[in-house]
Amino acid sequence: MEMRNGFAGSVGNTPLIRMAALSEATGCEILGKAEFLNPGGSVKDRAALWMVREHEKSGALEPGGTVVEGTAGNTGIGLAHVCNERGYPCVIYMPDNQSPEKVAILNTLGAEVRVVPTVPYRDEMNYQKQAGRYADELPNAVWANQFDNVANRLAHYESTGPEIWAETGGAIDAFTCSVGTGGTLAGVSRYLKERRSNIEVVLADPHGSALYNWVTTGEATMTPGPSITEGIGNSRVTDNLVGTDIDDAVQINDQRMVEMVYGQLRQQGWFFGSSTGINLCAAVDVAKRLGPGHTVVTVLTDTGHKYQSSLYNPEFLAERGLRPDG
Secondary structure: OOOOOOOHHHOOOOEEEHHHHHHHOOOOOOEEEHHHHHEEEEEEHHHHHHHHHHHHHHHHOOOOOOEEEEOOHHHHHHHHHHHHHHHHOOOEEEEEOOOHHHHHHHHHHOOOEEOOOOOOOOOOOOHHHHHHHHHHHHOOOOOOOOOOOHHHHHHHHHHHHHHHHHHHHHHEEEEEEEEEOOOOHHHHHHHHHHOOOOEEEEEEEEOOOOHHHHHOOOOOOOOOOOOOOEEEEEEEEOOOOOOOOOOEEEOHHHHHHHHHHHHHHHHOOOOOOOOOOOOOHHHHHHHHHHOOOOOEEEEEOOEEHHHOOOOOOHHHHHOOOOOOOO
C-alpha cells in the first residue's frame, strides 16, 4: 500500500482520468489530470508548496514568518494549508468579485482574509500590489507573488509535467489548459517540449482576457468580456509565462463552458469548476482539429463546490443570459 507523508507529501501524483463521453465524441483520448484530488482541492496546491519551499531555501522565510499573497482563491487555500502544516501565519488579499465560498474556506483555514475592491492590475490598489506592499512592510514576511514567482512554474516542471509524461507513456499529442498566473502551462510545456518538441501546447482562454490575442497576434490586447470564470485570464504576460513555447490558443465563451460543466455533472457524474469547463472545451476543440486517434491532456483544476453561489446558481446564470442546457 502506498503511503504519503503529511500534507506536503500528499500534493501531486494525481491520476489521469479518461473523459469518456468527450473521448467517444471526438475519437481521441481526452485525458484530464485530476488536480482536484490534491489535498487542498486544486491544482494550486503545487504552486503553493513550491513557493513556500523556495522561500525557505533562500532564507527569506524564517520560522514564525508570515506568508502574504494576492489571490482569486485557490492559491490562497493551498497556501493556508501549507502554512498551517509548517507553522506560518497567512494573510490573503482577494478581489471582491470572487465567490464567497472561497472567503469562507480561507477563514475556516485560519488565514487572515482581506477582501478589497476589484481594480485593474495597473491600479496601485490592485489586490496583488496591495499584498506585495504589505509583505514589504511586515517584519519576517514574504510575498508569495504567484504571478511572477517562477517557483510556480517550477512546480509544474518538476512534478505535473513528469507525471503526465509517465502516465501517458509519452503517448501524448497535445496539452491544453487555461492560464491565470501561467505557471501550469509554462512548467508543463517546458517539460513536455524537452521530451518531444512536436507535442502541441495550446493555451485556453476565456473572454475578457488578453492572452488569446498575445498567442495568436503577439499583442496582449484585451478581448471583450467579462467572463464569469474565476482565477483565469489575464491582462498581462506574467514572468511565469514569458518565454514559454506555446503553439496555439483557443478562446472559449461562458455559454460553452456552462454547457460543458452541466453536461459533465448531469451525464457523467463530475462536479467541476469553471476553469475545468474551459479546459475541457479547449481539449475538445484541439481533438477535433487533430482528428481521431490522438491523445489530448488537460487539467481538471478543481470541483464545483466553491462556485455554488455563481456557476451553479440558476438566478446568477439567468441574470447573465447563460443557460445550462444551451
